[in-house]
Amino acid sequence: MQDAIDITVKPLSRACGAEIGGVDLTKPLSESTVRAIKDAWGKHLVLVFRGQTITQEQQLRFAAYFGELGDRKQAPEPLRGRAEGIYQDHRKILLVTNIKVDGQPIGAFGEGEFWFHIDSGYTPRPYKYTFLYAIELPSTGGNTLFSNMYKAYEAVPPALKAKLMGRKALHIHEYKRSEKANLAADISGIPHFYHPVFITHPDTGRRTLFVDRLMTARIDGLEADESEAILEQLYEIGERPELIFEHVWKLGDFLMWDNRCTIHARTDFPKGEPRLLRRCTVEGEPLHE
Ligand code: SIN
Secondary structure (H helix, E strand, C coil): CECHHHCEEEECCCCCCEEEECCCCCCCECHHHHHHHHHHHHHHCEEEECCCCCCHHHHHHHHHHHCCECCCCCCCHHHHHHCCCCCCCCCCCEEEECCEECCEECCEECCCCEEEECCCCCCCCCCCEEEEEEEECCCCCCCEEEEEHHHHHHHCCHHHHHHHCCCEEEEECCCCCCCCCCCCCCCCCCCEEEEECEEECCCCCCEEECCCCCCEEEECCCCHHHHHHHHHHHHHHHCCHHHEEEECCCCCCEEEEECCCEEEEECCCCCCCCCEEEEEEECCCCCCC
């Protein structure tokens, strides 16, 4: 069993992100090691472990140190083709990949760019945490960007903060990656949920901005034009370069992030070059301002 004494923490950017050294994820971890990882996570929001070779079971065992594992969300029938893969043999695992076998996707999230989003932000209890492990990578691109939403909240002008306090926003998931949901359409059969525009992180008690370009569609109670203009302003704040840590993947990288205080996106990569990452999550809880 490893001990916390072996752990090193190297910050990776001014925005967020730290590389953790001295931890072998194939092994069970001591309580003090898990505590040290949690401490680093609270400070840096996104943790990176390099050079890991882990099985699905080892990934799930590690993630379970941080809470109840999340089930993979089932898309409603008409959207299922965009979300399900034939090689996903465990309900806690999602394969993030563009790989197809016999013309069928083996996992989800396909090719190309992915706009900033919150994992399962369109549900009543968005995942607290996501864990992603790199198995196959394209020659270039497919980087994952993380933005620090504590800093984004701080950057919202005071008058806008006052205007948006107490308001909720609608989050919709149509299982697209770089296109907004169609608000003019009937969304009753499409996963959606209203969350406060600002949430208080349940563990740290700090406020964060809880909107993202891909899935946040409308601020409740505002006219459409005003809602759109304000959301655009909020996306622009949340996507400021100084708030972002960009992770350039290497094989064997294992990342973990907190969805209550970060949003993430993916850069484009050459179409058809295989990219495969294995994802699991920890269940979340209802979120409040
Ligand atoms: C995800 O949003 O969970 C996947 C991000 C990625 O493919 O880099």
